[in-house]
Amino acid sequence: MNKEPEEAYRGFEQGPIRPPSEAFSLLIRITRNCPWNRCAFCPVYKGSHFSVRPLEHVLKDIEQIARSISLIHLRFGGEVYAIDEMTLNRVLQDTGIDLQAFICAVNWYSAGMRSVFLQDANSLVLPTEKLLSVLNKLTQCFPAVQRITSYARAQTIYKKSLEEMKQLREHGLNRIHIGLESGSDKVLKFMKKGVTKEQHIEAGQKVMNAGIELSEYYMPGLAGKELLEEHAIESADALNKINPTFIRLRTLAIPTNTPLYEEWKSGNFKKCTDEEIVHELLCFIEHLDGISSIIKSDHILNLLPELEGKFPEDKGKMITILNEFIGLPDQEKLIFQVGRRMGLFDNLSERMDVKKRAVVERVIKQYGISNDNIEDIINQFMSRML
Numbered sequence: 520m521n522k523e524p525e526e527a528y529r530g531f532e533q534g535p536i537r538p539p540s541e542a543f544s545l546l547i548r549i550t551r552n553c554p555w556n557r558c559a560f561c562p563v564y565k566g567s568h569f570s571v572r573p574l575e576h577v578l579k580d581i582e583q584i585a586r587s588i589s590l591i592h593l594r595f596g597g598e599v600y601a602i603d604e605m606t607l608n609r610v611l612q613d614t615g616i617d618l619q620a621f622i623c624a625v626n627w628y629s630a631g632m633r634s635v636f637l638q639d640a641n642s643l644v645l646p647t648e649k650l651l652s653v654l655n656k657l658t659q660c661f662p663a664v665q666r667i668t669s670y671a672r673a674q675t676i677y678k679k680s681l682e683e684m685k686q687l688r689e690h691g692l693n694r695i696h697i698g699l700e701s702g703s704d705k706v707l708k709f710m711k712k713g714v715t716k717e718q719h720i721e722a723g724q725k726v727m728n729a730g731i732e733l734s735e736y737y738m739p740g741l742a743g744k745e746l747l748e749e750h751a752i753e754s755a756d757a758l759n760k761i762n763p764t765f766i767r768l769r770t771l772a773i774p775t776n777t778p779l780y781e782e783w784k785s786g787n788f789k790k791c792t793d794e795e796i797v798h799e800l801l802c803f804i805e806h807l808d809g810i811s812s813i814i815k816s817d818h819i820l821n822l823l824p825e826l827e828g829k830f831p832e833d834k835g836k837m838i839t840i841l842n843e844f845i846g847l848p849d850q851e852k853l854i855f856q857v858g859r860r861m862g863l864f865d866n867l868s869e870r871m872d873v874k875k876r877a878v879v880e881r882v883i884k885q886y887g888i889s890n891d892n893i894e895d896i897i898n899q900f901m902s903r904m905l
């Protein structure tokens with residue numbers, strides 16, 4: 520890893536993204552951007568350089584939040600929304616707390632201060648000693664926090680020892696999110712994920728053996744039309760061997776600022792339709808076996824948010840949902856696809872809601888949406904969602 524650059528404290532910082540499940544967490548930025556940054560499908564940090572924030576800056580951020588929480592609690596009795604602007608400015612000036620840190624503290628206080636998320640893309644890339652210092656500071660300042668989570672690359676965890684992972688768990692890191700994306704080595708290589716199926720399995724098992732909750736992200740559509748079945752079967756096989764706490768679905772979208780966009784436009788990548796992705800998911804769910812994972816479909820890009828449940832007991836229910844979509848007449852599929860992308864439908868049966876259906880039918884008519892152009896419209900919509 521590069522030597523940390525010497526830099527002045529720029530004030531309290533937060534990175535651009537967090538998992539949907541961390542919506543109520545305090546975000547503490549310990550690195551900036553992604554140290555890998557080569558995945559062909561990923562737009563998030565393209566054009567941004569990776570850097571490690573100096574430890575003392577991260578600790579200062581945590582102290583700012585701790586001091587803000589004391590102020591909110593002791594001086595304002597938790598009634599933060601009643602503070603007038605003049606009082607707030609004076610307090611921030613007197614205490615030297617950044618406005619950004621104070622706002623984050625207010626939001627976190629209101630959400631119950633139960634969880635912390637370490638940003639950005641791969642905090643585990645830091646030496647374990649440094650991570651332990653951050654975790655110790657967090658647990659010292661906020662002893663009631665129940666969950667500390669981070670994103671991590673499987674390749675990074677593959678290089679850490681089980682003992683290091685256990686140490687991190689003992690010091691408070693109790694959930695990790697890994698982008699499996701695929702269990703197919705062909706897909707992983709084409710997408711420049713920088714990790715193999717075997718390394719994914721070893722890293723995932725290490726997290727679980729350390730007693731840390733694990734979310735593995737599976738990306739429907741990532742193999743395109745040609746490797747669809749291999750992607751589903753190999754991914755299910757990898758996940759069967761890991762048995763992660765959560766399997767999270769996050770459907771592929773292809774924004775223009777990704778290398779994959781060029782591959783798609785030049786014909787090297789054949790993007791799946793919504794219906795093909797549902798068939799892929801059916802194959803994936805059918806091949807998941809012998810696990811006790813919870814499946815979550817908690818991303819706006821997913822066509823079927825209701826495709827959730829606990830294995831093994833909900834496997835049949837999930838297969839029924841997928842078969843229900845596959846069995847719909849074309850016009851009903853179209854209505855659901857459009858309504859879902861408009862944010863009106865969260866499950867298949869909602870398309871029968873008379874008022875919502877009328878809105879969707881009006882939009883379909885007004886914009887001339889049909890089974891011939893729905894995929895283009897969805898592509899435009901999904902790349903805007905990122």
Ligand code: SF4
Pocket residue numbers: 553554555556557558561562563564640672698
């Ligand atoms: S490791 Fe994650 S954040 Fe980095 S490029 Fe790949 S998908 Fe994007």
